[in-house]
Amino acid sequence: MILDKTAFGFRGFIIKRAFRAVFRRSDEKLVRRHILETLEDSCISVYIHFPFCRSLCPACPYVRYKYEERLVRKYIEAVKREISLYGKLLKEKNIKITDIHVGGGTPTLINPVQYERILDTLGTFFDFDKDLEYGIEANPNDLTESYLSELREAGVNQLSIGVQSFDDGNLKLLGRIHRSKDNIAAIERALSVNFKHVNIDMMYFLPNQSLDNWTADIEKATDFKVNQVTLYPLLIVHYRPMYKLMRGGKIPEQPKRKLFNLMYGKALQVLKRGGFHPIRYYSFSRTGTEYSTVEREMVGPLIAFGSGGMGFTGGCEYVNTCFPWEYISALANNKLPVAGARRVSKEERAVRYVLERLGALRLSFQEFRKMFNEDFHSLIGRTGLKYFLFLDRLLGNIKVSSSGIELTEKGMYTRNWSGWAFVLMVPCGVVEKYLVKPWPEEVSVP
Secondary structure, three states: OOOOOOOOOHHHHHHHHOOOEEEEEOOOOHHHHHHHHHHOOEEEEEEEEEEEEOOOOOOOOOHHHHHHHHHHHHHHHHHHHHHHHHHHHHHHHOEEEEEEEEEEOOOHOOOOOHHHHHHHHHHHOEEEEEEEEEEEEEEEEEOOOHHHHHHHHHOEEEEEEEEEOOHHHHHHHOOOOOOHHHHHHHHHHHHHHHEEEEEEEEEEEEOOOOOHHHHHHHHHOHHHOOEEEEEEEEOOOOOOHHHHHHOOOOOOOOOOHHHHHHHHHHHHHHHHHOOOOOEEEOEHHHHHHHHOOHHHHHHHHHEEEEEEEEEEOOOEEEEEOOOHHHHHHHHHOOOEEEEEEEOOHHHHHHHHHHHHHHHHOOOEHHHHHHOOOOHHHHHOOOOOHHHHHHHHHHHHEEEEEOEEEEOOOOHHHHHHHHHHHHHOOOOOHHHHHHHHOOOOOEEEEE
């Protein structure tokens, strides 16, 4: 099979029926007003997108371009200019940043000094939480001892290392330029530096991958004293070369659906045996702590910077242009680089909150009331989600008590399937459509 947006059957059908988002190109003043009016929480997360790589992996669904030094220099200055525009816009809000996450692309292509300067720029306009988490996604090849030390000195205290596999054949097929020995060396070096949290990403459901091959991979991951292991299936989007390569027979298709669940179940067993326990259906921690995550893009408030960044204030969701030169040009003219935005109702935000919390295995009715100032059953009862929760309860995917809802182990399997369906249809759908034109008038997903 090919794990693309058409592969998810009934769950995919539900997502198409239950979720629809329409982003529109709006007047600059209107976008500013919507962001300002809908950002009610004073504690926010920050996401920064760095869309540049040395080489372009054939399956990567994110906004990414080939590294060019001149372009990257201008881009970093534009990011700092974007931060200053938001700083001035939100100056009366007394904003405090709790966590910063830099994704890509390959963020470790940037000199660590630039991360310190970005932090200084943010600090000029916003306060920082005393336990600020500052995490970046890291390519194993870039993690020399000196680079890691400089990152820590620059204020970065969390790392997510894109290991993907300890099998050289798998890495080659994925288009990765690192090898298993590079993964091992990078992890060991990172653990020798005083980072607050180290996560490693592992990828499964690869072409020609057997259950034994995946088991060996995940067993190797538990050999290291990392805080967290995150699991991702190989998702195939139609706008990247791997889809055409698979359809044309130049790369084997992925295994059958049955193996998807077997691989997930085997990972649960091996990780539990290695001392890792689930903190999300796809993420497992030794310490109970979690790498600075972009999950707040589901519930907000998250302010996103960079070309292709997607932010969500809680009442307004926006997408920055996915074209770096257009992004730079907009900021050179002191304009926000927002290519599309939309208002989000209280009901939709509540649905997003429930899905995010169940993705993290449990939902508290008390916390829900704190967030929305309304009873869970009353608010969710006004949405279509009530029917899906009823179905999941009947199927044994969730347990409901007087205090909240908890995902069962069976529910983790279902959530692992439907969660990736949502990723392919919605966030990846947004990227696909915004990669066509820099400033489209309207984009709808799925």
